[in-house]
Structure formats: C-alpha cells, structure tokens
Amino acid sequence: MTTSTAPAPPPVTVRPKGSPSRSRFGYGRMLRYGILLFSLVVVLIPVYVLLITSFKGMGDADPSRTWALPQTWTMANWQEAWTTLSPSLWRTVQMVVPAALLSALLGSMNGFVLSRWRFPGANIVFTLILFGMFIPYQAVMIPLLQLMLTLQVPSGIVSLIILHTIYGIPITTLIFRNYYETVPHELIEAAKVDGAGMLRTFFSVVLPISIPSFVVVLIWQFTSAWNDFLFAVFFTSSQNGPVTMALNNLANGAMLQNYGVSMAGALFASLPTLLVYIVLGRFFVGGLMAGSVKS
Incomplete structure (x- = not known):
C-alpha cells in the first residue's frame, strides 16, 4: 500500500519592512x-x-x-451686516430660484429635441446656441441695456430673472443634450409605439429620469446668478438690487472702513452657495459623470 504525500507549498517570501517597494x-x-x-x-x-x-x-x-485673533470678540459686526443685507438677500433668493428653474427647464427641452428629435439643421442650431457661452458679457452690455429700455422691462429683479434665464440656456442645453445622448433609444421608441408625441415623451418618460442633470444645472445656475455683479450694476440699483450690490455698498459706503462688518457681510453672502455645495456636492459630481459615458 503506497501513501501519497501532498506537495509542499511554495515558500512564502516575507519582504522586510524597510524594502524599497514599501518605502x-x-x-x-x-x-x-x-x-x-x-x-x-x-x-x-x-x-x-x-x-x-x-x-x-x-x-x-x-x-x-490681520492674522491675530480678536482682542475682544463681538457679534456687533454680524448684527449690522444682517440688518443691512437681509432685504437684498431675500431679493436675491427671489431672483435666483426662478432663473435657475426656468433656464433648467428650457435647457432640458432644447437638449431633448437636439439629441432625440433631430430636424434639418439641428447641429447648426446647436452650434449657434453654444456661441452664447463664449460671448463676453461686457461686449454686449450696452446694446443689451438699450434693448431692455426699449422693451420697457422694469429694472430690478425682473430684469435679472430674464437675463440669467436667457444667458443660462447655452450651458444648460449642452449639459442636457450630452445626458440625453446616453438615454437608450429603445426607451424613446417604446414611447412612440405607445402613441406618445414629443411633449408626452419628454414630460412622461424623459423628464423623470433627468434628475442627475437637473441637479448639476440647478447648482450651476444658482451659483452663477447668486454671485453675479455685472448684470446687477447695469440693471439694478442699491434699492432693488441683489446681495452683491448691497455687499459692494456695504464695503464702500463709509469714509472709515469697518473691515469687521465687510467680512461678516461677505460670509453672509457666500453662505447660501456654500450650503448648496455641501448638501448637493456629491450629486453635482455624479450628475456631471452621468452624461460622460454613452451607453
């Protein structure tokens, strides 16, 4: 009777702690x-x-x-900054929310049509829309101001809502078009077979799956509109302008500069955008990547 022995396992080489690869x-x-x-x-x-x-x-x-801690900590700067900026903060919210929503909705409709319901010259139209991203605001500010005056658009928040909605369409169209290119063709064809037209397909089928791109666009538009100062200078005043106008007046409104109030006001003005990125930052990155790979 023969007994078989299992082959011995290969020797294990233990690399010393100071080996070059580990170092x-x-x-x-x-x-x-x-x-x-x-x-x-x-x-x-x-x-x-x-x-x-x-x-x-x-x-x-x-x-x-500048670098030293306060000799005496005080909340008076924050109270003064809040008293000065709170009306303009509320006006800014009234401006950025509808501007972001309208530009996102229009951009999603444009992106859907340009990606799935092509028509003759669709690529040319898309290229012309993208040109709006590369035209400096300063180059068209005077003609734009004259146009708004000719159309008798009231200055203030209404003007800013219209302007930020229009100027947000190119980037929102680009983001949504790239995202809708990844939507399976079978999904759109199934809706057509069921008798759904373009609008029914968009609102019932495509819009519910567009949440990642909407998050990206809303964050982008919210931040752009909130931080804008150029449009505010031309189309608003200190009485009806957004928080950027009020912050500028707060920083330059006194002969003896109060740096503490200016810094507290800057923190108040930047807090909403900071909170948006903290809460929705991971969705922002995921939404950007959602349209990067075509399925």
Whole structure:
C-alpha cells in the first residue's frame, strides 16, 4: 500500500519592512497627502482671515493685525451686516430660484429635441446656441441695456430673472443634450409605439429620469446668478438690487472702513452657495459623470 504525500507549498517570501517597494509606496502616499494638506491650508487661509476679522471691533480690525485673533470678540459686526443685507438677500433668493428653474427647464427641452428629435439643421442650431457661452458679457452690455429700455422691462429683479434665464440656456442645453445622448433609444421608441408625441415623451418618460442633470444645472445656475455683479450694476440699483450690490455698498459706503462688518457681510453672502455645495456636492459630481459615458 503506497501513501501519497501532498506537495509542499511554495515558500512564502516575507519582504522586510524597510524594502524599497514599501518605502516607495509609503513615500508616494505621504507626498500625496502632503500636497493635499498644503492645498487645503492655502484654500482655508482666506476663510480664516474672513472669520476672525468678522468678530473684531472697529479698532481691532486693522491690516496690521490681520492674522491675530480678536482682542475682544463681538457679534456687533454680524448684527449690522444682517440688518443691512437681509432685504437684498431675500431679493436675491427671489431672483435666483426662478432663473435657475426656468433656464433648467428650457435647457432640458432644447437638449431633448437636439439629441432625440433631430430636424434639418439641428447641429447648426446647436452650434449657434453654444456661441452664447463664449460671448463676453461686457461686449454686449450696452446694446443689451438699450434693448431692455426699449422693451420697457422694469429694472430690478425682473430684469435679472430674464437675463440669467436667457444667458443660462447655452450651458444648460449642452449639459442636457450630452445626458440625453446616453438615454437608450429603445426607451424613446417604446414611447412612440405607445402613441406618445414629443411633449408626452419628454414630460412622461424623459423628464423623470433627468434628475442627475437637473441637479448639476440647478447648482450651476444658482451659483452663477447668486454671485453675479455685472448684470446687477447695469440693471439694478442699491434699492432693488441683489446681495452683491448691497455687499459692494456695504464695503464702500463709509469714509472709515469697518473691515469687521465687510467680512461678516461677505460670509453672509457666500453662505447660501456654500450650503448648496455641501448638501448637493456629491450629486453635482455624479450628475456631471452621468452624461460622460454613452451607453
């Protein structure tokens, strides 16, 4: 009777801790983390200056004490900034919400038609729409102002809603067209077989699956409209303008500059966009990637 023995397992080579490959891996990871940490510090330096200056009193908020902590912490700057900016903050909300929604809806309709319901000259129309992304606002500001005056469009929030809606159409059309190119043709054909026309297909089939692109477009338009200053200067005044106009007046409205109030106002003005990115940031990245690969 013969007994068979199992083959011995191959010897396991244990690499010492100080081996070159592990050292290279460790050094590379440390370098990446070091670069990330340095970039984070560079980005947060202005935020640090804004934050600590907003709590300094009039005499303490001096350029010579930019990096120093407040000698006496005070909330008076925040109270004054809120009292000054709160009316314009509400006007800005009234402006950016409809402007973002309207430009997103129009862009989605354009993108759907240009991607799935092609017509003769569709590519030319799409190219002409994209030209709007590359025309500097400064080059058309005077003719645009004359046009708005000729049409008797009231200055203020109404003008800004119209302008941001129109100027948001090129980028929203591009984003939605790229996204709708990834929608399976079978889905559209099935809707046609069931007797759905273009509008029924869009509202009942395509629109419900467009949430990722809508998130991207709404964040983009919200941020662009909220931070705009050029349109506000030409088409509004300090009495009916958005928060960027009020913030500019707050920073330049006194002979003796109160840096603490200006910094608190800047933080108030930037807080809504910051919250939008914190809450919807991961959806923003996912929505951008949703149209990057064609199925």
